[in-house]
Amino acid sequence: MRRIARWSVSSAALTFIVSALTFVLASLTPGDAARTILGPSATPEQYQQLRRQLGLDEPLAAQYWHWLGRAVHGDLGTALSNGQTVTQTLEQRLGVSLSLIIGALLVSALLGVGLGVLSAVRGGVLGRALDVLSMVGLAVPGFWLGLLLVAAFAVAIPLFPASGYVPFADSPWQWLRSLVLPVVTLGLAGSATIAKQTRDAMLAELDRDYIVLLRAHGLPERSVVLRHALKNAAVPVVTVLGLLLVGLLSGTVLAEAVYVLPGLGSTAVMATQAHDLPLIQGVALCFTAIVVIVNLLVELLYDRLDPRSRG
Template sequence: MLVPVLKKLVRSLTVLLVVSFSTFVLMYGNGPGIARAVLGTNAKESDVKAETAKLGLDDSLMVQYGRWIKGVVTGNLGDSFFTGQSVSSALASRVPVTLTLIVLSILLTVVVSVLVGVTAAVRGGWVDRVVQFLAVLGAAVPPFIIAIGLVFAFAVSVRMFPATGYVSPDQSPSGWLESVTLPVVALLVGSVANAASQFRGAVLDTLSQDFVRTLRARGIPESQVIFRHVLRSAAGPGLIALSLQTVGLIGGAVIIEQVFALPGLGDLSNTSAQKGDVPIVMGCVLVTIVIVLVVNVLGDLAVAALNPKARKR
C-alpha cells in the first residue's frame, strides 16, 4: 500500500511543478510589461527598466521560477506589486472562505448523491426518471443562474438567508451557517445531479453481476446486499467522478463568490488579475492546484481502500 501512495504523491508533485511552471511562464513572461502596469502607462522607459530590476523581473524565467519555488517551500510567496502586502497573508484571509464552500459541497455531494443514486438504481420508476432529469438540468444550468434564483427565492422574497456577505464562524456560528447555506446549495445542485447519475449507473451495473444474485440466493437481507456489497463495488466509479468534479466545484465557487460577495479566492484572483498583480495571482493558482491534487489523491486512496485491485496501480 505504501508504494502506490508514494507513486501518487510523486505524480502529484510532478503535476504541481509542470502546471505551476507553465503558469509562471505565462504570468512572468513580460517583465517590462508588468513593471509598466505597476508604475502606470505614462511611466518613462528609464523608470520601467529600474522597476523591472527592482522587482527582479530582469532575471531569466528559470531563475525567477527557482526563486519562487524556494519561496513556496519556505512559505514566502512574495509581496503584492501594488499594495506590498505579503501573498501569504492575503491568501490566509481568503482561502478559508473558499475551502468552506468546496469542502462542504464535496461532503454533502458524497452523502446526497450516494443516497439518491442508490435509491434511483434500486427502486427505478419515477425516482430514476427524476434523477436523470435533474442530471441533465444540473449540467445545463450554470451555477450562477441557480445562485441568482436562490437569492430571489430565499433572500429577497422569503428573507430566510442573507443575500450577500460572509460571517466568520469565530464571530457567530449561526451567522456563518446562514451566510454559506445559499452558496453551498448553489454548488450542490449541479454536483449532486451529476454524481448521483454516476452512482446510479455504477449501482445498476453492479446489480447485474453474478455475485449479487448469489448473495440474494443465500438469503442475505437486501439492505446488506445493497449497502455492504453492491455499494462497496460501485463506489469506485462514483468517487472517481467526484474527484474529477473538484475542478468544476472550484470554478463554480469562484463565480458563486462573486454573486454572494464572499471574500474568497474568487474575488482575490479576479481583482488581482484585473490589476496585473502577478504574485497574488500565482498564489491563487498555487492554492487551486494544491486543492485539486489533494482531493484527487484522497479519491484515489479511497478507491484503493474499497477495491484491492486499484492498490497495485
Template sequence: MITFIAKRLGSGAVVLFAVSVLTFVLLYVSSGSIARNILGDAASAEQVALKEQELGLDQPLVLRYFGWLGNALRGDLGASWFTSEPVANSLATRIPVTMTMVFTAMILIAIIAALVGVLAAVKRGWVDRLVQIGAVIGDSIPGFVIGIILVTFLAIQAGLFPATSTISPGSGPAAWVYSMTLPVIALLINGVTGGAQQIRSAVIKQLEKDYVRTLRSRGIGEREILFKHVLRSAAPAGLTVLSLQLIGMLGGVVIIEQIFALPGMGPLAVMATGQSDLPVVMGVVMYTVVVVIIVNLLVDILNGWLNPKVRVS
C-alpha cells in the same frame, strides 16, 4: 500501499512543478509591461525602469522563476505588488471561506447523491426517472444562474438570508451559517443530480454482473448483497465522479463567491488577474493545484483500499 502512495505523491510533485512553470511563463509573457500597469500611464520611462528593477523584472525569465520557486519552497510566496501584503496572509484569510463552502457542499452532495443514486438503481421506478430528468436539468443550468435565482427570491424578495456575505474577521457561527447557506445550496443543486446519475449507473452495472447472481443463488439476502458487495464495487466509480465534481467546483466558486460577495478565493483571483498582480495569481494557482493533488491522492488511496487491483496497476 506505501509504494502506491509514494508513486502518487511523486506524480503530484511533477504536476505541481509543471503547472508552476507553465503558469509563470504564461503570466509574464501575456501581461505586457507589468511595471507600467502598476505605475500607470503617467509614469516616466525612468520610473518604469526603476520599478522593473525593484520587482526583478529586468532579470531573465529563468532566473525569475527559480528565484520565485526557491522562495516558495521555503513558504514565501512573495507579496502583492499593489498592497504589499504577503500572499500567504491573503490566502490564509480567504481559504477558510472557500474551503468551508466547497467541502460542506461536497459532503452533502456525496450523502444525498449516494442515497438517491442507490434508490434509483434498486427501485427503477419514478425515482429513477426523476434522477435522470434532474441530471439533464442540473447539467443544463449553470451554478451561477441558480445562485442569482436564490439571491433574487430567497434573499432580496423573501428576506430569509442576506443578499451579500456578512462574514468578517471575528464573525460568529451565525454569520457563517447565514452567509454560506445559499452558496452551498447553489452548489448542491448543481451537483447532486449529476452525482446521483453516475452512482445509479455504477450500481446498476454491478447488479447485472455474474457475481451478484451467484450470491443470490446461494440464498444471500438482497440487503447484504447491496451493502456488502455491490456498493463496495461501485464505490470507486462514485468516488471518481465526486472528486471530478469537487475539482470543477473549485473553478465554479469564483463566480458563486462574486454573486454572494463572499470574501473567498474567487474575488481575490479576479482582482489579482485584472491588476496583473502576478505573485497573488501564482499563489492562488498553486493553492488550487495543491488542493486538486490532495483530493486525487485521497481518492486514489480510497480506490486502492476498496480495489486491490488499483494498487497493483
C-alpha cells in the same frame, strides 16, 4: 511504498509544470504590475524605476528562477496589490474557499448518492425523472442558478444573506447562513452527475449473481443494498467525486463573484487584474496542492473499497 514514491514524483512534477505555465501565461497578459501600481499619470522614469525595484526588467526565465528558489524554502514573496506576504493573504482567503468546496462536495455526495440508490432500487418514473434532472443540472449555468437562488431566498423570502461572508470564529450561525446559497449553487449541479453515476453503478451491481445469492439466503434488502451493492458500486462514484472536487475549484471563482465572498477565486481574479504575479502564483500553488491531496485521497479510498487495486 512504490505507489507513494510514484505519487510523490508525479505530484512534484505537476506542481512544477503548473507553476511554470502560470508564470508564463500571467506574464503574457497586457500590462504589468508597475503600470497598475503607478497608474496612467506616472512618468516613464518612475515606471522604469519601479520595474527595476520589482525585478520586472529581468528576463522571464530569471524571474521564474528567483521565484522558484524562494518558493522551495517556503517564501512565496509579497503581494504587489496589498503589500502583505502572499502566505498571509492566502491564509486569510483559504478558509472561505475550503468551506465552499467541502460544503458543495457534501451536498453533491449526500444528495446524489441518496437519489441514485433510491432510483436504482425503485426504478420506473423515478429513474426517468433522474435522467431529466441530470440533464437539467448539467445544462443550467451556475451563475443563473445562483441569481435565481438569491432572488428567491434572499430577496423574495429573506432567509439567507445575498452576499458577504462571516468567519466561523465570529458567529457559527451566521457563518452557516452565509454559506448556504453558494454551497447549494455549487452542489446541485454536481449532485445530478453523482446521482446518475450512482444509479448506473448500482443497477449493474444489483444484477450480479452474488446479490441473488444474498437475497436467496434471506439477507434483509436494506443490508443487501447498502452494505454490499453500494460498497461495490462506490469505486466509480469515488472517481466522479474526485473529478467533481477538482471542478469545484473553478466553480468557486463563479460563486465568490456572485455572492461577493473573499476566497481564493476572487483573489485570483483580483490578482490577475492587478498583474500581481506573486499572488497569482500563490493561488495556483494552493489549487495545485488541493488537486494533489484529492488524488491521494482517491487512491486511498480505492484501496479501502477494492483491495484488488493495490499493487
